[in-house]
Amino acid sequence: MDQTFNLVKGEAWLQERQLAACAAARLCDQAGGPTGIGYGGARGGGKSHWLLAQMGVDDCQRVEGLKCLLLRKVGKANLEHFEDLRRKLFNRLPHEFSAFRGILTFANGSRIIAGHFQNEKDIDAYLGLEYDVIGIEEATTLTSRKYQDITTCCRSSKPNWRPRIYSTTNPGGVGHAWYRTKFVAPMLERRESDTRFIPARVTDNRWNNPDYVRVLEGLTGWQKRAWLDGDWDIAAGQYFTNFRRDVHVVEDFDDTRAVEWFAALDYGFAHYTVALLGCRDGDGNTFVVDEHAERLWLPQRHAAGIRVMLARHKIGDRKLAVEDLRRFVAGADVFSRQGDGTTVAQQYERQGIRLRAANMDRLNGWAELMQSFGEPDAGLAPENRVKPTIFIHSRCKRLVETLPTLQHDPNRPEDVLKVDADEDGIGGDDAADALRYLVATKARTITQRKLRGF
Ligand SMILES: Nc1ncnc2c1ncn2[C@@H]1O[C@H](COP(=O)(O)OP(=O)(O)OP(=O)(O)O)[C@@H](O)[C@H]1O
Ligand SMILES: [Mg+2]
Structure with missing residues (x-):
């Protein structure tokens, strides 16, 4: 009363x-x-x-x-x-x-x-x-x-x-x-x-x-469950609940549909080094068309492997040079100086691959990736579906295997829990980090490039 x-x-x-x-x-x-x-x-x-x-x-x-x-x-x-x-x-x-x-x-x-x-x-x-x-x-x-x-x-x-x-x-x-x-x-x-x-x-x-x-x-994904439904169980389990093999993994992709190409690298030695090649089509969709994933290799050998991957898509041949990639980004660790004063990025540069710093903001990167997977669930009413804008070619085996295994970090649920591959190279989040760099790093704007051209 x-x-x-x-x-x-x-x-x-x-x-x-x-x-x-x-x-x-x-x-x-x-x-x-x-x-x-x-x-x-x-x-x-x-x-x-x-x-x-x-x-x-x-x-x-x-x-x-x-x-x-x-x-x-x-x-x-x-x-x-x-x-x-x-x-x-x-x-x-x-x-x-x-x-x-x-x-x-x-x-x-x-x-x-x-x-x-x-x-x-x-x-x-x-x-x-x-x-x-x-x-x-x-x-x-x-x-x-x-x-x-x-x-x-x-x-x-x-x-x-x-x-x-x-x-x-x-x-x-x-x-x-x-x-x-x-x-x-x-x-x-x-x-x-x-x-x-x-x-x-x-x-x-x-x-x-x-x-x-x-x-x-x-x-x-979790943002919808947390912020629309007020769901407190988001920290339990899978991160990309909206990733669907039947929707996001494609068997064919015609390279001629690409209007621009870009690539991203997550560097590791004991861990995997993963390089992903992506492109955008005329409708603004992103296709991740190829991956290079190896461990216990030195940069020189990776660079050669990456060139082979690029060549599969006619990048690096006479028509399209490696420099024609709109961007090739890598995690910050490749730019830090090692004991001898050199950087891993310099080693790649010597092999003709010039790396730029990727956007390292994890939370925004994951959020952007999650948004691009959309909300494709066929069980949802059509008005509640959100169209996916990213697709992955099935030859990117490591990436396709990694995405559904990623978990929420229980201490910071909007982040992905970091995991390393085991001794046999199974598991690990390196491919997902490379994808995050690929998606979250924006190209230099056209105007900037044009200005330089002028
Ligand atoms: N009883 C009410 N009468 C008038 N306006 C209200 C009432 N309850 C909430 N609002 C208005 O609704 C809007 C959203 O409410 P509020 O900011 O309290 O939500 P919130 O739960 O704190 O949101 P967030 O999760 O974003 O912090 C505000 O403009 C608030 O003034
Ligand atoms: Mg409030």
Whole structure:
């Protein structure tokens, strides 16, 4: 009753799932009740809106002089987001806000301190003090260690108040595993004691515009499961769930369809060295047409092997020189100096193969690759399918074998778990790394080339 009264008085018209989170927050008042409330899952479910409403419209109004810390990760237009929410939510509640200090003070002396962090070490600036309530946005961007540090600052000298931590988050991030264990699993297994978890769905929030929901529906693989469905099991198992042999692996490819050629190399000695040759057709699809994969070879021998691969596609003969490849990229390790001051790249250059640095950003690279596999599942309704734009020739044996074996890194589910080949050369992620370089490294723009031509 009392909570509903506060929400109505403050004209914070929360939606059903947000109200469930409010009810959970009130359980923290009871001796023996929870001390941590988690609200997580799909993007855009209304989690941030709830967090500020619970802190500002309910808690701050019912206890005088309450001190709340709201931690948010600094992102694009971060303060603006806070400002938007503040205007929406506290329109009816007299308060002062110092944007400079990031402190919002209500008439009864209760405060919300808006703390920002970019890296988790920035949080230390807020620690060492005492807060009655701590709210953490995007909690899975924190390690469990940092969450614990924060817990130690959540204590109260008010006799009528039990300290508590509210958190909101999406699945994924360095904190995925501990957050799932602490909040999600007890909820799923119906054994919650000091926590409560409220699962968020994008459909919970009627204020999302339809375009936003369409963006989420257009995602593929784990991103779709995590950000549209709020699925916390993404870390378990296969990474490229949208890779399908019958869709992405092709038996024939007519080289004359290629409008531009490019290649990528992942270097190894004990591990495999994998070079992939790809091309784009007139429709913007990428075809990976050939691979060279060997180990325990020196660069000279690899270079010869790669030339043989290129020659199979008439690259390197009189019509098309190796230099005509739009790009030949390789991982950063080939450019680092070895003991004798030379680089592996120089050794390749001596053999007529000039390598450029690949884009090494793993997360964006995997995301791009996953998006290009699309969501081709025939079991999906046609409007939910996303067209694949990458295809692999069946002669790229190592690559085709590698892709379905890749797993999520449990400590960072949006990344692929690194694996080495065993002593017999079975397994390993080298072919996938080469594919990531091939897909994620953009060509020099036409204008740049033209300018140089002029
Ligand atoms: N009850 C409500 N009344 C009015 N607007 C709301 C309500 N709930 C959510 N919204 C609005 O919907 C939009 C998305 O909500 P919000 O930012 O809270 O989602 P989120 O779950 O935190 O998203 P993300 O996962 O991206 O962090 C915001 O503009 C928010 O103000
Ligand atoms: Mg949010």
